[in-house]
Amino acid sequence: DTEVTQTPKHLVMGMTNKKSLKCEQHMGHRAMYWYKQKAKKPPELMFVYSYEKLSINESVPSRFSPECPNSSLLNLHLHALQPEDSALYLCASSLGQGDQPQHFGDGTRLSIL
């Protein structure tokens, strides 16, 4: 079990659907991340929130919309996704200062029909 909890574990959605991915941590971490990972590839950074403010957006298409309601929660809102968006979506958190590592959640396996 990881200390970063992601829901749902699996999600199948059509290209016209709207859905959200949720991530929660209670480690007091102040930096939270969304990554996208395709098979046999490393995690690809999408967004970073630092102290609840968006600090990095890696030129992600607007059909992905992140939200950080508080220091423990991170959401990723999905709308009008494409089949190529099918991937494992990973949430991670880190202390937000110093040299501490990231800790990953178990991920959400997303399939776009």
Added chain:
Amino acid sequence: QKEVEQNSGPLSVPEGAIASLNCTYSDRVSQSFFWYRQYSGKSPELIMSIYSNGDKEDGRFTAQLNKASQYVSLLIRDSQPSDSATYLCAVKGNNFNKFYFGSGTKLNVKP
């Protein structure tokens, strides 16, 4: 040039042997280095952190850092089939809490 480079493998070693995984990075000011293990279909799991030049040991794992050569490695002693996974090298950038990942090295430990 990529920020972090790893040989994609696969690296095959027999059970009980030492597996040696290597990583180079381009940013000389990097200070924090991490190794993650990722089983197929699972999320990355942190196995080692290293911040200073030299060796750091944790059980069967030893991380080695050489900042002058911009090189970090992971040794796995007495390799087990359960060590078969992809190993990701990550380097923390100086700004904005950004971590740079290598492409990962796939390790196969053969019984």
